[in-house]
Amino acid sequence: MTETGSESSGGDERGRFGSAVAPADRFDPQKADLRWQRAWADAGTFTADSDSPKPKSYILEMFPYPSGRIHIGHVRNYTMGDVLARYQKMRGFEVLHPMGWDAFGMPAENAAMEKGVHPGGWTRQNIAQMKAQLQRIGFALDWTREFATCDPEYYGHEQALFADLYEAGLVYRKESTVNWDPVDMTVLANEQVIDGRGWRSGAEVEKRKLNQWFLKITDFADDLLEGLGKLEDWPEKVRLMQENWIGKSQGLEFSFDLSDGGKLPVYTTRPDTIFGASFCAIAADHPIAQGLAGDAQVAAFIEACKRGGTKAAEVETAEKLGYRTAITAKHPFTGEPLPLFIANFVLMEYGTGAVMGVPGHDQRDFEFATKYELPIMRVVATDPARADDPFKGEAEAGAQGDGGVIVNSDFLDGMTVEDAKQAVITRAESEGWGEGRTVWRLRDWGVSRQRYWGTPIPFIHCDTCGVVPVPKDQLPVVLPEDVTFDIPGNPLERHPTWKHVDCPKCGSAARRETDTLDTFVDSSWYFLRFASQPADRPFDPAEVAKWLPVQHYIGGVEHAILHLLYARFWTRALAHIGKITVQEPFAALFTQGMVTHETYSRTDEARGVPVFFSPEEVDRTSGGATLIADHGVVEVGRVIKMSKSKKNVVDPDAIIARHGADAVRWFMLSDSPPERDLPWSDAGIEGCARFVQRLWRLFNQIQPAAIGYDKPLARKAHQAIVAVAQDIEALGFNKAVARIYELTAAAEKSEPSLDRNFAIRTILHLIAPMMPHIAEEAHARIGTGDLIADELWPDHDPAMLVDDEVTIAIQHMGKLRDTVTAPKGASKDALEALALASANLQRSVDGAAIRKIIVVPDRLVNIVT
């Protein structure tokens, strides 16, 4: 029992930081926050030492795009990472917790167009502002490793890596489709296409082909897929999404003989339904379609297919259109002539750009067949007896597992879907007209962007030598500063001198590549640059090996596929060419939810559109919602993601100025589970600010002269040490917060004792990763005198974790009838006897014969009658 009171008496010790702090009734975050932020910076508390003998831990949050100001969503993201980083440090790890800037991208160019500023200047200014904001929240970041992807030192190394991948054959050029704005004469991002029109010009967008740079991510498709299986600490949903995105499928590729003497190779994942085929369809940009374009009608149809943007959601929800050619395709088994269509829903990128249409068992084909009055045949049924059942207005997938059986299909009749697939493939292969083939949904990564504010692609186009990489000693290819954005299009393209260079090979006049790299390339290796930053190389492989993989990677679920897949690919590609040894960059991934807020609006009668008001303009104190300006009622809208257009954003600066960093951090961790959305509320943040003061009062109640013990409280403290640690490790911050509230309440209510002092000091350490400023301030007064950020997580006594009494639920037929207290570990017989003795239970049973008694030790007894 004595060990529970084994905390040091500690009251009048004053260490390095102790004398600086005067006792106060209230905790003053405005003074304390800055004091401790300076103390950490001066002491280099969070500077990672790669030569430390301690085990390493790399904690990383997805670095921000410097859009202007820190968003409350950033605060949530970085608070979670910060708690982990500080906790890991308390657990004895050498922690790397860096921060940088994903600084290239379209918003900077938009700002340049709208405000006439330079994208670089605008970006740098935003970075300075956002860095100051992050520092004001007290994040335990190693700022010595900060960089921005728009630093030539960073993108120069990226250019070198890109050239290395080119040399290794992982980079190539090919034609691909972009959104083209025919009025602004420029390429549009999908985001810039709204309802099929350019966002500035309002012109109807067209698809246009352009020669572009690609990375061979498909070479790694199998490996990326297989690697998912080993990522145990990734959310199941993200692994599933990536798996579906990669989309490995086994199917049959075979050729139809065409009536014009040609052949039509098609790919299908459902060869079992081949007897249900009633037409064939090819993409508008399929060679056969192009060959028919001499006909004006065909040309017009192909032209019509070009309308609209390239978004998958748009393409696939568009009305299905087909053009029936004069050509027919001969069915390989029946010899039937099937009509050949050009169709807007067939994609040239997937398979062979041609499909066999099986309307009965594919929904798209069903709609198409209905529209063009093609036969819809049943070849899969739940039962052979139902081979001629009609369809109920939609296709029946008849997938495996549904117990489907093949019907109306000659030699396949009676087989399962799976067996029939194999049978058709076997037959096609033995007869030589087709073969089994694995096809991936994943496409190669197009990295060309026709924009200024990105990493210049380090290549030169020479009429004699073709595509020539810029020699390594001429890197970085730096963006020119003197550019203008007053007209649409890529300023690099129209810059007077920048693109005119001599060919590095033959010396004749040549042109610099004016495309820049997708910003996803920048974010595909930044975590390696954080680990080590030599001037002459992108990274030092030995240093990378020390820190990687990232132990916890935290960011929004919106990155579940693209960013995370590209980063996994880039890391593998670098390993493939021998630059690093690590294959998977992120050992554990956590995807956090958004911060949301309700909206306030009124309908503008004249225009019939809602006008939104910001939270500061609205008074919500009286239960309703009124506009402060005119006291009129405003409508309270759904709780949605914060966005400028809905004016439902809250500014972290204003909140920190009011309540301090710790209250904001605590709010970010409280209530909502971190993977779910967090609704912002003023009442919530005020509650957190109150709790900060409540803790402050408690911390001042350490009594150096206290004597005696309080075993129940000590037990709670020991249990909390273990539980909070487990919760933090599982990123269950909301649960950790709840446990701290419970222990705090218990400590407040208890009488002074050695154990109470212990409980208070325990709380101080448990909150240290979450509310580091008040923790330092209190620790300076009641702790060892050193920084609490440098202290270790408290030890616990295993003997104190178990209660000696438990509450047993007594049920009749699964319904609660009574509860009793029993010693922990009581025997089944004893529990049974206790249950049967319950008057409430007896009344419920009412003399009925007992058929069964279920006893769950330390939990419940259920009487079954």
Place this chain on the structure above:
RNA sequence: GCGGGCGUGGCGGAAUGGUAGACGCCGGGGACUUAAAAUCCCCUGAGCUUUGCUCGUGCGGGUUCGAGUCCCGCCGCCCGUACCA
């Protein structure tokens, strides 16, 4: 369209198949105060014939002694959909 997720009091949420609603917010009552703020204490899912009982985890079924949790079928909302980052 396709892929993925989520749905529990007035609100955010908790709950290895085992006492649904821990903890926080809001609200109500009380203490302290000349008063207010701050603080502290108590109550707070709905209903009823209130020693206790019934209902209740988006909707409809099912498995089980026992289902928020597992299975089947729906509904709603959110995220991604390859040039937003």
